[in-house]
Amino acid sequence: MSGKSSCLVTKMSHYVTLSNKDRERLARLEKAERNFDAGQEVYQGGDENKDLYVVKHGWAYSYTDLPDGRRQIVKIHHPGDIIGFPDVALKHATTTLCTVEDVCLCPFPKSSLDAILRKSPRLSALLLSIALRDQVVLIDVLRAMGRMSAQERVAYMLLDLISRLRITNRDMTDTFRLPMTQGQIADYLGLTNVYISKTFIRMEEGGYIHRQQDRLRILKEDAMIELTDFHDRYADMDTSWFPQD
Amino acid sequence: MSGKSSCLVTKMSHYVTLSNKDRERLARLEKAERNFDAGQEVYQGGDENKDLYVVKHGWAYSYTDLPDGRRQIVKIHHPGDIIGFPDVALKHATTTLCTVEDVCLCPFPKSSLDAILRKSPRLSALLLSIALRDQVVLIDVLRAMGRMSAQERVAYMLLDLISRLRITNRDMTDTFRLPMTQGQIADYLGLTNVYISKTFIRMEEGGYIHRQQDRLRILKEDAMIELTDFHDRYADMDTSWFPQD
DNA sequence: ACCCGGCTTTCAACTGGATTGAATCGGCAT
DNA sequence: ATGCCGATTCAATCCAGTTGAAAGCCGGGT
Numbered sequence: 001m002s003g004k005s006s007c008l009v010t011k012m013s014h015y016v017t018l019s020n021k022d023r024e025r026l027a028r029l030e031k032a033e034r035n036f037d038a039g040q041e042v043y044q045g046g047d048e049n050k051d052l053y054v055v056k057h058g059w060a061y062s063y064t065d066l067p068d069g070r071r072q073i074v075k076i077h078h079p080g081d082i083i084g085f086p087d088v089a090l091k092h093a094t095t096t097l098c099t100v101e102d103v104c105l106c107p108f109p110k111s112s113l114d115a116i117l118r119k120s121p122r123l124s125a126l127l128l129s130i131a132l133r134d135q136v137v138l139i140d141v142l143r144a145m146g147r148m149s150a151q152e153r154v155a156y157m158l159l160d161l162i163s164r165l166r167i168t169n170r171d172m173t174d175t176f177r178l179p180m181t182q183g184q185i186a187d188y189l190g191l192t193n194v195y196i197s198k199t200f201i202r203m204e205e206g207g208y209i210h211r212q213q214d215r216l217r218i219l220k221e222d223a224m225i226e227l228t229d230f231h232d233r234y235a236d237m238d239t240s241w242f243p244q245d
Numbered sequence: 246m247s248g249k250s251s252c253l254v255t256k257m258s259h260y261v262t263l264s265n266k267d268r269e270r271l272a273r274l275e276k277a278e279r280n281f282d283a284g285q286e287v288y289q290g291g292d293e294n295k296d297l298y299v300v301k302h303g304w305a306y307s308y309t310d311l312p313d314g315r316r317q318i319v320k321i322h323h324p325g326d327i328i329g330f331p332d333v334a335l336k337h338a339t340t341t342l343c344t345v346e347d348v349c350l351c352p353f354p355k356s357s358l359d360a361i362l363r364k365s366p367r368l369s370a371l372l373l374s375i376a377l378r379d380q381v382v383l384i385d386v387l388r389a390m391g392r393m394s395a396q397e398r399v400a401y402m403l404l405d406l407i408s409r410l411r412i413t414n415r416d417m418t419d420t421f422r423l424p425m426t427q428g429q430i431a432d433y434l435g436l437t438n439v440y441i442s443k444t445f446i447r448m449e450e451g452g453y454i455h456r457q458q459d460r461l462r463i464l465k466e467d468a469m470i471e472l473t474d475f476h477d478r479y480a481d482m483d484t485s486w487f488p489q490d
Numbered sequence: 491a492c493c494c495g496g497c498t499t500t501c502a503a504c505t506g507g508a509t510t511g512a513a514t515c516g517g518c519a520t
Numbered sequence: 521a522t523g524c525c526g527a528t529t530c531a532a533t534c535c536a537g538t539t540g541a542a543a544g545c546c547g548g549g550t
Contacts (some may be wrong), residue, residue, distance in 0.1 A: 146435030217470030
């Protein structure tokens with residue numbers, strides 16, 4: 001099991017070149033593995049949070065409920081993502097983690113993070129940067145939810161997804177697998193499953209996208225970028241100030 | 246000018262006890278001062294971002310525009326807050342900073358942050374925690390925007406504001422000054438000024454709040470907490486794992 | 491005291507998206 | 521194949537919140 005096969009290392013290396021030692025440190029986080037079936041809940045909001053997870057394969061999402069059952073999905077997780085990072089600051093998990101499909105997760109304790117923070121200044125800077133970058137991404141989502149129409153929100157979501165998938169999958173062009181149900185997409189975008197359906201149909205009629213099973217093709221990426229004033233935050237990171245290891 | 250008068254030190258000390266050295270390090274960030282009139286723009290989205298700001302007094306907010314003029318306020322800043330932290334990860338500022346009223350800001354360069362990260366593990370941990378905690382707070386806002394009614398959103402906002410103000414102002418009970426216009430509140434909550442007006446009136450009629458000039462009194466805090474399923478993330482922080490300095 | 495400009499409130503018409511319920515599709519297990 | 525369950529689609533209706541404009545209010549400046 002060399003570092004080469006680690007999604008986490010692949011993803012982190014996208015931002016900055018890492019020493020072999022740091023690559024090993026990261027790869028070690030993916031030692032343990034647990035498999036989950038589609039639609040399974042891994043942990044719940046309010047639980048004491050002691051573990052983080054690296055996604056090895058499959059999609060998952062974090063969500064919160066309102067007491068009356070309304071639901072908001074707050075983050076969609078892909079291979080290479082670290083799940084639960086924001087909760088490190090708090091005593092209890094704030095969201096519930098649920099799988100979209102069959103998923104393999106690598107749990108590791110919060111304390112492993114400590115070790116990295118103490119030992120590797122370069123990785124610490126990277127982790128802090130990722131936390132801050134994720135704040136910016138959340139702000140972008142907030143803007144979409146607050147001020148965009150249904151069609152703009154869907155376009156924004158698709159652009160965000162494909163940008164993130166391109167990080168680990170360099171040769172991906174305009175087509176990707178979207179395993180989420182329309183109900184889940186609705187819960188992410190603050191809409192309803194019915195209206196997501198209608199919006200997808202309209203976007204397909206408008207020639208923006210093409211769907212075939214769960215594969216989605218983006219036909220007018222530039223138009224969608226313009227429509228949503230989309231910025232790829234994953235490409236604009238400033239790593240110039242990082243300490244050398 | 247001792248550390249005692251620094252809003253930043255007051256705010257940071259709320260979470261964790263700091264050594265004198267660390268208090269000095271923080272207080273030093275507030276050495277320079279710049280004053281701004283009400284409604285003034287301090288910097289704009291897209292600008293190269295080299296400075297951060299500590300708020301000394303007055304309220305300000307960060308916002309983004311859509312190309313067609315729709316506007317989303319993404320963060321409201323109070324005394325003691327660090328402005329621009331999320332943008333540290335990126336090459337360009339993502340939001341525009343605007344004052345609500347007459348404001349005094351203390352600018353300091355990104356590089357001062359570097360120095361702190363290298364010298365003080367305890368402050369580094371605190372900064373990382375604050376970044377992560379702010380992510381959780383953003384997620385809470387996202388939930389409000391995605392799934393809550395107008396009245397719930399306003400209630401949520403008021404609870405969030407008073408919780409934050411209580412950090413630096415321990416003896417505050419149920420009344421605070423709300424200097425923002427209803428138009429600004431609308432841009433924060435993804436609504437319109439007209440509907441904010443209507444909602445405030447309804448909440449006053451319902452006995453939830455009382456307004457008098459720009460002072461706002463929360464009458465049924467418990468009911469509002471229940472209504473919005475509000476969690477005070479500023480009180481729930483886990484600082485137990487921080488390294489001693 | 492007065493005017494001016496920005497903020498809040500009110501009003502009426504309108505609409506984007508929600509809701510409901512039913513029909514259809516599709517995958518999987520038997 | 522068959523039957524079942526969840527996901528998707530379709531159509532009709534409804535409503536929370538928008539839009540635009542007008543009127544009231546309040547504070548600051550001269």
